[in-house]
Amino acid sequence: MSIRTDGRGLWLDGRPRTLLCASLFYFRLPREQWSARLAQVKASGYTCVDVYLPWNFHELAPGDWSFEGRRDVAAFLDLARDHGLYVIARPGPYICSEWDGGALPAWLGLDRELRVRQNEPRYLEQVAAWYDRALPLLAERQYPAGGSVIMVQLENELDFFDCADRTGYLTALRDMALAHGITVPLIACSGQGDLAGATGDVPGIVPACNFYPDDDSPDIEPEVRHYTDLLAGRDTPLLVTETNRRHRTLRRLLASGAKLIAPYLQASGWNFGFTPSTGNWGRPGNFMSHGYDFGGYVSSTGVQRPEFTEAQLLAKVLDTWGDRLALATPSSRLPHLDCDFTTSSTTAALDLDGGGRLVAVPHLGTRAGTALVDGTPVAVAPDSCPLMALDVPLTPWGIDATLTLASADLVAAGDGTLVFASEVPVTVVIGEESAVVPVRGRTTVAGATVDVLPPAEAVRAGQDADDAVPVPADAEPVTVPEVRRRLEPAPERPAGTHPLPPALEALGVYRGRGAYRTVTDLTGIDTLLLTGAADIVDLTIAGRPHPTLTGFGAARTIDVRDVTGAAAVEAVVEIWGHANFDDARLPALRLGALRGPGRLWKVRDTADVSALWTVDGHWAGEPAPLRTLGGWSSTRVGVPVTYTRTVRTATDAALQVQGIVEPLRVSVDEGEPRTLHAENPWLLLPPGTHAVALTLPHHPSGPGLRARLLALDAVPEWSCAVQDDALLTAFAGERGLAEVVRLPLALKPGEEAWFDFELPELPDAAGRLIRLDATQMRVTAWAAGECLGRVWAGERPDFSGGNPDVLWIPAGWPGPVTLLARAMEGRGEPEIRTLTLEPATGA
Structure with a gap:
């Protein structure tokens, strides 16, 4: 083999090498800029790039594959070779990367028997179809025969995921890779140090480590050295496949024994289209911004930062010391x-x-x-x-x-x-x-x-x-004074009438949005309960828009005391992105969870069920004493105690536990336990009699829980219409009847408007940023046949990643720019005051 690993290090063509590797993702860049970004990595002194291959970026719908244009990963890998850069290819199937669904196709969640990231036949059959297309591209471009791919990573940080059969799962992936002719080392990275959890201890898979320490921690060295020594005992070098970006930290990893150092996202990028994920970094969830930037040495728009010089300096140190x-x-x-x-x-x-x-x-x-x-x-x-x-x-x-x-x-x-x-x-x-x-x-x-x-x-x-890589020249901001407002809305694709609202994925929408409509009698109803709705739900009841819901599937009550009789209900549901991590706290943050309005329920009756719970645990004897929920007194602080009660309901019901501070476990009729917590303290129950058991750590001062039981009737008969990302992008590229309007522009809550404006000449090589000064507006932008992304002005969920307030028009992408604005109910009147094109050199 021309590349191998052993306990002494990493060998290329018989020579030991220490590699600096930068993440660089073709799917987050315009194709026209691939070569320039690769040149920047080369100029930084780094000798390698790691690149994910997102499955759902190439399989757009079941069996609909694309490897053209910005999806031509083979061309990107060939460019990397031409620039003299090695490649670590990471085809997943799961990649995380804060990408829509972690790259797992959204429709996988429609099969209730399919279990993602498991040694399970239905899932592995889908993975095999992906590998059948991705792995031959990599095999043809292995080093040195035709390309520069020196390693292939299987899966990604599996030690974060509850995989039932790690050895079987990784063995299946390994065997697929070998069958497709992969001869370079196969690696698997651990996200939290569990080498067996990441690799399944499968022969032929080299363990690697991801470290994300506090840069200012004094304890980085002993942690890294622990893994250096552990891996040396397996005759394997320390390969750090992800870590922080500061070179002060990278030097500490080097001195602790790392032979491959791959800081994650030194070369930043952009989540075009409907591709960001929803993730687990917020309270408890967040939306990833379209700018994908964690402060690496090249910004999302291609601007070199001071850390770029630090990269060149460390590279010179490595070159000088060489084999030694x-x-x-x-x-x-x-x-x-x-x-x-x-x-x-x-x-x-x-x-x-x-x-x-x-x-x-x-x-x-x-x-x-x-x-x-x-x-x-x-x-x-x-x-x-x-x-x-x-x-x-x-x-x-x-x-x-x-x-x-x-x-x-x-x-x-x-x-x-x-x-x-x-x-x-x-x-x-x-x-x-x-x-x-x-x-x-x-x-x-x-x-x-x-x-x-x-x-x-x-x-x-x-x-x-x-x-030397040229630094883009600065440019002056340009204010757009007026826009052309289109007189016709985008078309919808009818999606039938359904007894209960289906998920968008069941309607063939994997990225995009849909509208769900019904008429229901709200006579005598004060409250509605919405369960399982995700990602973005704009609800209008009897003509009145409600504040946008972004609860990641958590149940929400809706006050309708001012509505009587038959009322029209519309839910416009937009997919921001599928979860890239598996966070059990909220339904929509689970890996593979679907998107849609969930279910809307009428609350027929409410009963307090805080009393008459039996106590099991500590020294409680038989017959079990009766207490209020959480009311048992004990000296065993922190030790779990279980409260059990029988509840009866003639209809569907929801149990709400109020006052939760720490998560508690709940089981119904001795079924599989689940977790209730402050963000989603609800449990749905079918009609009948149920034994409900709540288990929580004992605290002598509380927690002062209350429980109530809501009798529910589902709101039925929903008509559906959808607009997937392809339909919206096609409409954005059309030119119809329009009227010229000057900014500022006010809209009513719930109102939508499409706008176009011409793109002035952009002389700067970094392109321009679109910035809106607006209130209570969600705006999606398109240019050059691509969706640039979305910005959200006003009350919004947590965002992470890059700057959530700007969108990028790359240099060379022609206008006009098309905007879809949706006004939202909330504090302040919806309005777009100014629209500015800013230089991208400072991004």
Whole structure:
């Protein structure tokens, strides 16, 4: 094999290598910019890119495959090869990546017997269809025969997921990969350190680790070293397939033994279309923004950040030390360090092949400090982590001496010269001679010439001008004064009438939206209950719009005391994205959960059922005492206690437990327990008599729970119409009747409007950002036949990722730009005040 791994390291063509790898995702970039972004990675000094292949980006509907245009992953991989970059390919089937559904197709959730990410025939049959298309593309582009793919990752952080048969599941994926001719190493990454949980301990799958520590933690080194030693016992190097982006942290991983370092999302991107996910980083859920950016060295719009120079500097260090560093092993001969600044709790050092050591000295503070290294004082810049050389033979670089100590990064060596990069003076000891060399200084120590350059100058030294990546020129913001408002709405596709509202996926909509309509008699009804609705639900009852619901499937009550008689009900449901993680707290945050309005219920009656619960647990005897819910007194603080009660209802019902602080477990008729918590304290019950058991940790001061039982009638007979993303994008590209309107523009809650405006000439290479100054508006934008994404002004759910308030028009994408605005009920009147095209250089 031309690539292999063993306990000493990572080998390419028989040579040991230390690889820096940047995430770069073709599906989050315009195809026209693939080459430029790959060139940026190459210019950063990184030698590798890792790239996910999202299954649902290529299978648009069951059996409808696309590998063209922006989906031409083969062309992207070929470009990576042409730029001289290795590739770690990650075809899933599950990728996470804060992408719609973690890349699992939305329709998988329609099969109740199919269980995602399990060793289950129905699921594996679907995976095989995906692998049949993705893996041959990778096999043809393996290194060195035709491409630069050096590893293929199976699955992603499976140790976060409750997989019943990890060994069977990973074995099935491995066998598919081998059957398709994958010969490069197969890897599987652990997200929280459970190597067996990620790999199933399957032979032929190399375990890798993802680390996301606090950059300022003093305890990174002992954690990483633990895994370095653990993997060495398996004759495997430490491959860090995801981690933080700061190079101060990456140096600490290197010094702790990592041979592959792949910070996640150094090269940022964009979630075009309806592709962001809903995730688990909010309270408890959130929406991912369309800008996909966690502060890496290249922004979502292609602008290089200061960390880019840090990348080039670390790459020079790796190049200078070469094989000696690639074969280095964690050292047990640690120098005595005494620092006047906050540093690591455990020193990390490497024994270099051929002699000598590299010691990482992280400065976690904000002011310049001094470290005593075996008694020698050296200056250390704040927010840095110099890799200090100790006792290194200099013979390979033409110097017949030993480098006893150098307090800064060695970035070039040869012909009797040593070049260091530092922001503070550098202490150099060669043999018995020593000197403190100022920044931009040059001196001779024991016959060797020593140069010290600032990091930025050290990076540029010897760099070919043709290798430099141009920085886009800045541009002035442009305000759009007027737009053309279309006179016709977008068409809907009728989707039939149904006894109960089906999921959008059941109507053939995997990305997009739908409208559900019914007429129901609300005479004598004060409250409605909506259960299982996701992602975005705009509800209008009897002509009155209600505030937008984004409860991730949590039950919500709706006050309808002001409505009597027959009332029209409309629910417009938009898919923001399917969950990319498996979060059991809310229904719509479960992996594979469907989207739609859920069910709407009339609340016929409400009864308080807080009393008459029997107690089981602690020292409660038989017959079981009767208490109010949560009212048992005990000295066993924190020990679970179970309360049981029989409830009877002639109709469907909902049990609500009020006052929950900590999650509690509930089971009905001794069935499978589930969790109730403050965000969703509801339990649906079918008609009949049920034994309900609630188990919660005992607290002597509470928690003061109350329970009520709601008798329910389902609202039936729904007519449906849908607009998937393809229909909306096609309509956005049409030109119909319109009238010119000037901004600002006010809409009524529940009203929608389509607008177009011409795109002025965009001279800057980074493109432009669309920014709206608006209130209570959700706006979707299109240009050049692509959906740019969505912004939400006013009351909204939590967002994470990049900037949720702007959309990006890449350079070269022609206008006009089309906007769909929907006005929402809430604080403030819905209005678009200004629309501005800003330079993207600062994004």
